[in-house]
Amino acid sequence: KPAMERFMDFTFVAAQRLTGVGADHPAAALHGHTFTGTLRLDAACDPETGWVIDPADLKREIDAVLAEVDHRYLNDLPGLDNPSTERLCGYLRDRLAARLPGRVAVDLWENPAVGCTTEGRPA
Numbered sequence: 001k002p003a004m005e006r007f008m009d010f011t012f013v014a015a016q017r018l019t020g021v022g023a024d025h026p027a028a029a030l031h032g033h034t035f036t037g038t039l040r041l042d043a044a045c046d047p048e049t050g051w052v053i054d055p056a057d058l059k060r061e062i063d064a065v066l067a068e069v070d071h072r073y074l075n076d077l078p079g080l081d082n083p084s085t086e087r088l089c090g091y092l093r094d095r096l097a098a099r100l101p102g103r104v105a106v107d108l109w110e111n112p113a114v115g116c117t118t119e120g121r122p123a
Helices: 055-066 085-099
Strands: 003-016 031-044 103-111 114-120
Touching (some): 003 055, 031 055, 031 085
Antiparallel strands (some): 003 031, 031 103, 103 114
C-alpha cells in the first residue's frame, strides 16, 4: 500500500539554558522560547476509514507528549540536561514515535528563522 503523510502543527513554550556552549555564550543564560513545530506521520491509509489516523487521535497523542515540555524547564528532563533544539527535536520524535504507527518526523523551530528536523524511530 502506498504511504500517506498526515501532519499537524503544534506550539509550546519552555525555558532552558545550554550547558555545552561556554559560560560567555548568550544561550548559557536562562532563557525561553515559544517553540513551533510540525509532526509528520508517514503510514499507510486504513482502507476502511480512508485516513492514516483520526486527526483528533493525532492531536491527543501530540498533546500528551507536549505536556512533558510545555511551560517546563527543559534542563530538568531526563536526556535534556543540555537541551539544544536538535536534542529537543529528537526527544519529541522518540516520544511521538513510541505512541504512533509509521515513520515519525518532527520539524521544530526555536524562532521563525531557526530550527531543525529529524525523522525515524527511537534509537
